[in-house]
Amino acid sequence: MDYQYSCSECGAAFDFSPQLMLCPKCQIFQKDNEPLRGILEVIYNDGNKAQTPDALWPVDAQILQSVPSARSPLWKSEKLEKATGFKNLWLKDDTRNLTGSYKDRASILVATIAKKWNIKEIVLASTGNAASSMAGIGAFWDMNVTIFLPETAPRAKMVQSLQYAARVINVAGNYDLAFELSLQYSEKYQVLSRNTAYNPLTIEGKKSGAFEIFYQLGKVPDYCFVPTGDGVILSGLYKGFYDLYKYGFTNNIPIMIAVQPDGSAAIYYALQNGFFTPIAAQTVADSISVDVPRGGYYALKMLQKYGGKSVTVSDEAILNAQKELSGTTGLFAEPAAAAAYAGFLKMKANIPQDADIVLLITGSGLKDIDSAMHKVDFPKKSIRSLDDLE
């Protein structure tokens, strides 16, 4: 399929090159503490000829799917149906991806393009899942991966990256510093950046979730609840549904609901106010904890254009949702992923009970055992005989 880049702000068109990241014109207006300016979209010049959605990729879909079991299950649970009263409440279970998170979708596309262009190394800044995802996909595809990781990243995700033999560089600072150093590194050593939102392929890769849901349901759903931090998973899903719409595979775009923690709600506030204000994030849901949502402008534009909504949930509600989801489905989600269910619970009074609803379950609970401990009651004593049972 023939494709190019188009700026999501000014609409300027660019030929694809793996080094091109943001629109050079809009990038001039970039300020500190703001989402990225000039995020690029992939446009298919001959997309109308696509016989199936799988044609709408900048690489051969077969190559994408050569990563083991790239397609995650979509399923529902009777017990969850009883608990909520909703018949068609679907779980898009990305805990089953190779590295246990939705981020594999972006990593796979970036790695594929790197391979196609004979680039041997990928660099990124990450607080956790993107790092371990890129490391794992890099291990599968024989690609060197260098990660700039803030010191505060969760231990499990760091160990996972190291197990995958990535080069992990600890940064004495936050994600912003890690991001900046990773850009300097990619320029100095001429390697490919997989920084989320910054590399347009991260958005394009994440659209695979939308295509899969469409294949699995046989149509697009009515609602999607998406755990939202930097806005890139949300944007990727929008891009996927929009491609399906634009190229004639469906007449609808789902109502997307960006679920954010109370303590990391930049996109929520921007949707209310029309502009972004930097706020220091604090939430148990580390994967969606961001001061400045890098993909914010694009996500906001999509939400505004297609009537999307946003909802905030407390950490307490997230942890309760995590426990309830585990106990009613057997699906153990990390806090960020459970936020999708928390958001649904907050909104459900306004949703028809027969609607097709998809909750994006974006990461495995095994990645963050410490958070999962908050809402469980440990046995208070150890027993030696059944008589010791109260």
Added chain:
Amino acid sequence: MDYQYSCSECGAAFDFSPQLMLCPKCQIFQKDNEPLRGILEVIYNDGNKAQTPDALWPVDAQILQSVPSARSPLWKSEKLEKATGFKNLWLKDDTRNLTGSYKDRASILVATIAKKWNIKEIVLASTGNAASSMAGIGAFWDMNVTIFLPETAPRAKMVQSLQYAARVINVAGNYDLAFELSLQYSEKYQVLSRNTAYNPLTIEGKKSGAFEIFYQLGKVPDYCFVPTGDGVILSGLYKGFYDLYKYGFTNNIPIMIAVQPDGSAAIYYALQNGFFTPIAAQTVADSISVDVPRGGYYALKMLQKYGGKSVTVSDEAILNAQKELSGTTGLFAEPAAAAAYAGFLKMKANIPQDADIVLLITGSGLKDIDSAMHKVDFPKKSIRSLDDLE
């Protein structure tokens, strides 16, 4: 399909009942510190009429598969092929099961039978994966699960069980005491036991791995490397391959290789000596650490009958194999699962390079981050600028 139980020791036949666990005749000879006597097999009276292997279940195969994505991927990696020189080295990736381990296969069948017989509660003793697996499958199928867990069980697996809303009872003692108390509990409260090896359905459930490999490869492989503790996964795979053979779907049974840690090698020694000697187990691979292998007699009989082998590997070799597997495939396995690869590396000089070889990857590395830390090098310092990179 019409089926009954048959004693694997004396051959006596019994009608199926969910309460029947071991052969009452052979059970009389049970001694302390020995594997279980009188393990029962499921025999299909009309198995020869089966059109597909899926007919060879004591329940409708459709019900088994209603658990989300019950079939795990079988895949290989180019990078692993380069590292080993073996073209057809397959990974049966059971880290992708609902709860992240092979144990789901037994839990699913036991839960299905409980549902069929209208039993509301399942009890088991476990050191970890069987517990979290039964808890997760129980959560999916609305079944109460009670777990007797030795105090020393790994924390991640305990938290996982509690997240799934299982009742976890800590036992001030080892697996033997937990096992004993769980039996007393199942009798006192008339609930179904899922104790591994003890409930014949645990073996029958674990045969699904063999069926899947057969479907996925289009034939049975030449070799299977199986992480082995109590011998029940090994026995389950044998039962599956044997059913395929017995009922005419294949003419071969693979050469099975039971891989055991140096520090927990009861089945290995029994294969050399012909008898079992209890030895206190000690290994980093907690999922296959057992003093007395409950399913030992049956596993030993199968190994002897079908020319199986056993190999031991050091903890050092296991942890190196874990790291090498992560770095060459993107598959992050827990130590017990990585033992399959360690065993393969030890044996590979005697295996033809074009043989079809399956490594059973039985559990996710995210379940035991502490062990995964042994072989990774943490960054020694944090940097503030690229100049700080050496």
